[in-house]
Amino acid sequence: MTTDDLPETFHITTDEQLRAVSNLTRHRIMAVLRFEPATITQIADRVGVAKGSSSYHVRLLERAGLVKVVRTRKVRGVVERYYAMAARSIELPDPGEGGPDILMRHAVADLEESPAGGERQVRMAHLRLTDEQFAELGARLHALADEYRKLSDPALPDASLVFALFHPARRGQSGGGAE
Template sequence: MADHQDQPEAPPSTPDYALEETLELADPKQYRALFEDTRKQIVSVLLERAATTSELAEVLGRPKGTVGHHLKVLEEAGLVRVVRTQRVRALEAKYYGRTARVFLYRREYEAVGEEERLFAHAAAEIAQNPEGIVSANSRYARIPQERAEEWRNRLDELLLEFGAQSAEGDTTFAFVYGVYATTRPALPRDEA
């Protein structure tokens, strides 16, 4: 699994710094670092462009010290890094970026339940801005596991394409999808 599921190629229009396409999380420290709400928000924002602690604090509505702490945890876990610096008066501003476009992970450690949390978060965002909904729907299909995986891969590709759009609009939109097994019973096969 990945923070964007599997790893189809994404157009390189964003972010504004060089990064690896994928990074597979390898130890529990990386899971602890990534699967915390503020840190997930930080790495999500950094897909748009590199940012300073102050910029991230403003966007997230959190104190600079809090954001700085979370950046340090992410940096120590190898999930973000300083991608450039800039002299601002007497100080040197550090711009942070992700180490990979997609973080691959397994459903273990802090990642257990991540899909459920993601959908709960999406539902809460929709409830806060009901006029902003573009589309939401669901369908059920009785298909083999392999076909479900093919659909997931196709949706992964769309998700990465969606996320690689250049930041031109005034509104941030979300793309959320789910392909999952259900306990919904199926009609018996038609014998006619």
């Protein structure tokens, strides 16, 4: 099975699945498996963890249905398993008001650990939009991300795109400071 054969979306529906994606190491393992299958050793090398740790986290992801064995081969009498994502993308349930947004926390952690002086584009903009403009911008961002995901080549270096379009929590409207 190649990544071309994967279902488009895996919907997180159980607590076990949510716990599996909530861990930063497992998030990084899934990023490694996003474009091509890899063995436990390859995953450990790319994520920068011990082989035993890699194996533990992959087993949890496999048990939750997020990754699966896509091929095996025998190497010096040992069966080597290649793991891949169970789908092209993962959809998390809405965390609810005040709940932690796991993907954003992982994205910020990855951004903070990216090489100093490395190439990156980071921008925050505060906008005032109509409901229609808000919906249109969201749709355009999703379409742009999908367009570039289709252009992704596993032979090229990894790049992460993260965006969040949201209405911030309303703060006190009076001119006073924090209460």
